[in-house]
Amino acid sequence: MFGYIVRRATLAIVVILTVIAAMFVMMHAVPGDPVRAALGPRASEAMVEAYRVNLGLDQPVWVQILRYFGAVLRGDLGQDAISGTPVLRVILSQLPDTLYLIAGAMLVAVVPGIHLGVVSATHRGGLFDRIGSVLSVSVMAVPSFVIAIYLLLIFSIRLGWFPAIGAGEGLVDKLHRLVLPSIALGLAWIGYLARILRASMLEVMAENHVRTARAFGISQRRIMYDYVLRIAILPTITVLGMGIGQMISGAVFAEIVFGRPGVGKLVYDAIANRNYPIVTGTVLLTTGFFVLVSLAADLLIAFLDPRVRNVISR
């Protein structure tokens, strides 16, 4: 197992380095200048050039990449090109709100999604299964930002049940303001998870060990949760691991529509301003986060499935 983790960690480092190098190349391939954004239009050309040199933007891209990697190894992600604030501090100030949002969206997605999937599978072809199928496809089909807008218009403006914008202060206020964006971001995943789990469960339910369990007279409920779901949930866990990456991307729209802080909007604005240090720093951290979540998902699968555990151990 230790060897497996080392191999995955090595792969993760390669992934992160590749992503950062690609980011550098892409950022320098598009026109735009962080220096003019930082200094404003009234800065003289001499000031612009001096600042550009100060940021190292006068160097070839490959030199900038190597310098950046060197700085990262020293724990330095650079400084915000506009405000001069350390990038790590900027990102860490935004990260909690995005993590809360993703956690909220996961909660919205997982709890009903798994239950819907289980009930649909156990009532295959029945009324509940049919209704569940229609609902699943429906919530997947409606774009999340449309859901977000209507949630705002209905529950914030018309009914006044929830605030429309901001992240709030204090636990209760923060949770209150988290409800609508979490639903907007997580709703589509309910259907997605339900469909995957249903299909996976139906497959497992047809396997020999389940038939054997039934033959031994084990209760249907125990068969479902101890014999079927434990195996059928594995693809769902993999998808959830990948889904967190997608939710980080999806957080951008939620943060814009709901006027929330977060790393999604941070990087979105940074790209518009060509604020390279913020972009690379955020991508570095989110890529690292994504890689860690994927690793955690794989380890969880290994924990749940002895077959996988045996393969990894070998």
Next chain:
Amino acid sequence: MTKRPTTTGTSGTSPTHGFTRRGFLGAGLTAGAMGLSLGGRPVLAQASAAGGTLRARLYADISNLDPAYWTSASDALVMEALYAFSMQFETGTGAFEAKPLALKSVTVRDDTHIDFELNPGIRYSGDYGEMTAEDARFSWERIADPANDSPYAADWAQLDHVDVTGSHTGTIVLKQPFAPLFTSTLPATSGIILPRAAIEAAGGRFTTTPPVTSGPYRIRDWQPRTRLVLERNPDFTLFDVDFEIIELLPIEDPKTAELGFEAGDLDHAQISISSIPRYAATPPRGATFDEFTALNYYWMGMNEANESLADQRVRRAIQHGISREAVVEAAYLGAAQPAAGIIAPGLVGNRTENSFNYDPEAARALLAEAGVTGLQVSLAIQQTAEDLAAAQIIQAMLADIDITVRIDQHESGSFWSLGIEADGDSWKDLQLFLFSFAMQPDPSWATMWFTTDQVGVWNWQRFSNAEFDRLNADAVVEMDPAKRQDMYVRMQELLEDSGDVVYLTYEPVGTLTGAGISAAMRPDGWPILSRFKRV
């Protein structure tokens, strides 16, 4: 207010197509709002500011609050609450009129000697004591000093030195007369006075953590990109302050701000241009909708260095081929008026008559005279609803005179480098472009971007005219308003005569203010939050 070319409205993510996230969100929000409205239930009433807290929209988060190095409109808005400006513009009036604030009096002894006296008892935060004339000297000379590389050095371009004659008195000594001193220097951020000790303690400059403040409010809490909370400064006595707390939420998308206002999360917000007609017709119950004409000027530029546009007759034909009224109506939905220049109404230098108006027959004749047929040009725009609507009308009108226009949409980061020589060769391919610049209430801010030394920087037309350059330099040191008026009008004539521009409009500003609040707004729709009142 930054001089940076504005990005009011939206910015997108893709440089080549017309679909943008924000644009789509905006359309969705509008459609959604209309859908709900059709349900017959009126929009909920705006909650009035409670508990002495004013909640307002900040266009973006703060990035630099140093008067010598600030960068954004949000910085300037917040600085007006944190520092006692030397002078401040009146609110609620139709004309720009600056009155002394930190300064008790300003006396023009002659064109190059301006005596000033500070109000006594203006206390700095911390242990920095009382504001003195020595502080004024330090602050103004700090911005002017080339060694400090302040982008705002031009605001004190004619400053020779400041004589300190007493603890609260002194004389501004200019090298030459300088008209913007009373319009865009002393009443703006460049007039802010800070103590030397505080700046030196901060290492010579600072960004988002001011080492000292002197204004009606001070920072209680700043959560980057989340909120900025200002609390009333009990030591401030220059005018009465109504709200104990001002809570500023950085919301870049005006559509989001509109929703926040309607949901009662904001007491004051600038709205999107496309929403102005809707809110003008039916503001949220209890709320006040106000409309202003900003100083921002909007025009279509033509790159005269581009081969297809090198012939002045072709550029003139394009001028005659465009109905400014139709473009402005399409882009601003009736909320703006066509312009005849780049200096807004209410300012010295405002021009009221265009030289070259819509005349498709004249346009066709000019193209024939130039021997041009089947001309194809590109029109570079940003990904805003206003730009796209204007571009489509321009495209249709120019098609009528046999000019084919390809609309190239760019996200803001790419757009603002198109004409800058230092950023590459894209300026050579630049042909037509829609531009919007913000400015301070002095005409010199409008014309300074069209001089020869701005070619390849912000003068993307590459317009170069010796008379224009001379007038631009002379008008800054001309103190007679009547003569300045003539000089700036002449400059706008020269610019239009070159064929390089089609003046379009001055952008409208719409604001919503909650019940029980009286907003303090400059004539251009700029809020002075510290002067908002409860009613």
